[in-house]
Amino acid sequence: xxxxxxxxxxxxxxxxxxxxxxxxxxxxxxxVYYANYLIWFEIGxxxxxxxxxxxxxxxxxxxxxxxxxxxSYCRYKAPAYYDxxxxxxxxxxxxxxxxxxxxxxxxxxxxxxxxxxxxxxxVVTDSDGRVRSFPxxxxxxxxxxxxxxSTIPTGNLVPDREGPG
Amino acid sequence: xxxxxxxxxxxxxxxxxxxxxxxxxxxxxxxVYYANYLIWFEIGxxxxxxxxxxxxxxxxxxxxxxxxxxxSYCRYKAPAYYDxxxxxxxxxxxxxxxxxxxxxxxxxxxxxxxxxxxxxxxVVTDSDGRVRSFPxxxxxxxxxxxxxxSTIPTGNLVPDREGPG
Amino acid sequence: xxxxxxxxxxxxxxxxxxxxxxxxxxxxxxxVYYANYLIWFEIGxxxxxxxxxxxxxxxxxxxxxxxxxxxSYCRYKAPAYYDxxxxxxxxxxxxxxxxxxxxxxxxxxxxxxxxxxxxxxxVVTDSDGRVRSFPxxxxxxxxxxxxxxSTIPTGNLVPDREGPG
Amino acid sequence: xxxxxxxxxxxxxxxxxxxxxxxxxxxxxxxVYYANYLIWFEIGxxxxxxxxxxxxxxxxxxxxxxxxxxxSYCRYKAPAYYDxxxxxxxxxxxxxxxxxxxxxxxxxxxxxxxxxxxxxxxVVTDSDGRVRSFPxxxxxxxxxxxxxxSTIPTGNLVPDREGPG
Numbered sequence: 001x002x003x004x005x006x007x008x009x010x011x012x013x014x015x016x017x018x019x020x021x022x023x024x025x026x027x028x029x030x031x032v033y034y035a036n037y038l039i040w041f042e043i044g045x046x047x048x049x050x051x052x053x054x055x056x057x058x059x060x061x062x063x064x065x066x067x068x069x070x071x072s073y074c075r076y077k078a079p080a081y082y083d084x085x086x087x088x089x090x091x092x093x094x095x096x097x098x099x100x101x102x103x104x105x106x107x108x109x110x111x112x113x114x115x116x117x118x119x120x121x122x123v124v125t126d127s128d129g130r131v132r133s134f135p136x137x138x139x140x141x142x143x144x145x146x147x148x149x150s151t152i153p154t155g156n157l158v159p160d161r162e163g164p165g
Numbered sequence: 166x167x168x169x170x171x172x173x174x175x176x177x178x179x180x181x182x183x184x185x186x187x188x189x190x191x192x193x194x195x196x197v198y199y200a201n202y203l204i205w206f207e208i209g210x211x212x213x214x215x216x217x218x219x220x221x222x223x224x225x226x227x228x229x230x231x232x233x234x235x236x237s238y239c240r241y242k243a244p245a246y247y248d249x250x251x252x253x254x255x256x257x258x259x260x261x262x263x264x265x266x267x268x269x270x271x272x273x274x275x276x277x278x279x280x281x282x283x284x285x286x287x288v289v290t291d292s293d294g295r296v297r298s299f300p301x302x303x304x305x306x307x308x309x310x311x312x313x314x315s316t317i318p319t320g321n322l323v324p325d326r327e328g329p330g
Numbered sequence: 331x332x333x334x335x336x337x338x339x340x341x342x343x344x345x346x347x348x349x350x351x352x353x354x355x356x357x358x359x360x361x362v363y364y365a366n367y368l369i370w371f372e373i374g375x376x377x378x379x380x381x382x383x384x385x386x387x388x389x390x391x392x393x394x395x396x397x398x399x400x401x402s403y404c405r406y407k408a409p410a411y412y413d414x415x416x417x418x419x420x421x422x423x424x425x426x427x428x429x430x431x432x433x434x435x436x437x438x439x440x441x442x443x444x445x446x447x448x449x450x451x452x453v454v455t456d457s458d459g460r461v462r463s464f465p466x467x468x469x470x471x472x473x474x475x476x477x478x479x480s481t482i483p484t485g486n487l488v489p490d491r492e493g494p495g
Numbered sequence: 496x497x498x499x500x501x502x503x504x505x506x507x508x509x510x511x512x513x514x515x516x517x518x519x520x521x522x523x524x525x526x527v528y529y530a531n532y533l534i535w536f537e538i539g540x541x542x543x544x545x546x547x548x549x550x551x552x553x554x555x556x557x558x559x560x561x562x563x564x565x566x567s568y569c570r571y572k573a574p575a576y577y578d579x580x581x582x583x584x585x586x587x588x589x590x591x592x593x594x595x596x597x598x599x600x601x602x603x604x605x606x607x608x609x610x611x612x613x614x615x616x617x618v619v620t621d622s623d624g625r626v627r628s629f630p631x632x633x634x635x636x637x638x639x640x641x642x643x644x645s646t647i648p649t650g651n652l653v654p655d656r657e658g659p660g
Contacts (some may be wrong), residue, residue, distance in 0.1 A: 188523070193591065
């Protein structure tokens with residue numbers, strides 16, 4: 001029996017977002033430094049939320065709920081290089097009342113090479129660091145089908161700043 | 166008299182690219198940490214080149230020419246926040262045989278607020294750090310009109326990885 | 331005439347602290363990425379305060395005063411490499427009621443090579459970002475002679491550089 | 496039976512080094528951003544080597560051997576704050592001919608609170624990324640008793656830059 005607090009994870013529902021490797025992310029080996037993958041996972045989570053119709057920042061600012069990281073894991077399978085376009089693939093692997101886990105894949109866009117796989121575990125807390133349950137509606141939205149299957153961190157359109165003139 | 170080595174900078178020819186503020190770029194003040202602006206300037210330079218039809222990485226890899234930073238300046242005019250969409254505006258302010266300068270503006274996309282202005286000075290070197298002149302063709306391309314006026318670091322399209330099936 | 335709000339800067343009173351270049355601070359050129367210098371300047375400021383007998387974090391936490399960065403400048407004079415020991419030299423170059431400026435020098439410890447010089451301008455604000463004057467006592471402490479001339483960021487012990495004399 | 500390629504890890508032989516949390520390492524939650532722990536693990540490895548009498552950079556530069564990261568894991572047990580002094584404890588948990596694993600503990604110095612535990616797995620490669628065995632002498636030195644039990648990244652002494660005396 002599954003407790004009502006635990007839902008089946010939408011394990012096949014990967015969200016995809018695209019980034020480009022920055023010069024600052026490389027190290028003297030000529031490849032991406034290994035800590036940056038955790039920053040990319042964070043981007044994956046942010047965009048996963050946006051694809052479900054909400055901004056993670058609003059969960060923090062409006063509903064006093066923070067996804068504090070309790071665990072991180074990354075397996076580095078192939079090096080990534082400056083200026084590579086990388087697909088960050090993100091899904092939820094476990095959902096509980098006060099915690100969740102995300103899984104990730106990093107794939108080089110040009111050749112489909114899997115660069116890394118990873119996982120992070122999170123606990124929901126308030127701004128004072130006390131464990132709490134998800135604010136109303138968020139768990140449902142996180143488990144819902146995405147509005148869009150893929151996003152890019154900056155949106156699809158570069159807006160025209162110059163106006164109609 | 167202008168020496169042949171120095172060309173008029175295309176001062177009105179700003180390139181624009183769009184980024185989104187990462188969680189990792191904020192600090193305990195709740196705003197973006199000030200060193201990250203220099204990383205964004207770097208993205209501006211990379212995309213400025215791409216909009217002129219070449220990848221900066223190829224200038225390093227194929228033509229043994231590196232734009233080493235000799236100087237950086239940034240004026241912070243308003244704070245930037247997590248998840249803000251920011252426009253990085255980049256142009257060349259001075260072009261010489263063995264050096265160039267870029268100017269930058271960071272503008273929040275949602276309200277047009279100017280976040281920062283900056284400048285960087287660069288010297289062209291080979292991989293051993295010796296000053297050299299621009300490899301053939303690059304100075305011309307840097308000064309040329311852009312092929313596209315704005316880019317985003319990850320391109321305009323999120324490609325369909327699954328294919329037609 | 332000097333206004334009472336502006337005091338003479340203790341221009342010869344450089345504070346010194348020592349760091350070691352991290353692998354993560356290098357880039358694919360094999361040298362330190364240029365944004366990291368601003369992080370080192372921040373360490374210089376933190377240790378400058380500690381050498382005057384207070385923790386900068388207490389100024390934020392106890393007295394609601396933040397040294398927001400308004401301007402940064404850095405001139406890169408020689409590359410720094412992984413594992414280099416670098417001396418961060420910090421002093422105050424201008425002190426006003428609601429702002430101050432720091433100057434910096436980064437020097438490689440092994441050979442005395444000057445790696446970089448820089449400057450940052452700061453405005454004092456409260457936690458809501460409103461400009462305010464220094465909380466009582468802090469301006470005096472910042473301008474006072476140091477308790478110790480040099481510190482190391484981690485040191486339980488600040489070694490006496492001058493010897494027993 | 497233990498294969499000759501695998502040696503017993505010196506599991507009780509923790510190396511300790513001390514760092515101080517930088518402002519840049521915090522995020523808008525007011526605590527250290529989770530990717531920075533991997534940077535600290537790297538410092539732990541660098542100082543572990545130094546305590547065994549060699550610089551990791553020399554292994555790269557003189558003997559063409561790189562400890563490429565294949566895996567990272569971190570469990571975050573308590574938040575770390577700006578200006579905290581943290582002890583990085585590092586030991587080797589597995590040693591093979593072409594790979595090794597490090598284990599880590601991060602402990603706050605002021606109250607002994609365990610902040611995090613982690614592990615990284617590494618493969619030895621040459622500068623072209625080909626797997627190779629440890630260059631002669633290094634495996635032995637890594638497994639040997641330390642020359643000093645703890646170091647600080649910047650050494651115990653701030654050398655006297657001034658002068659002849």
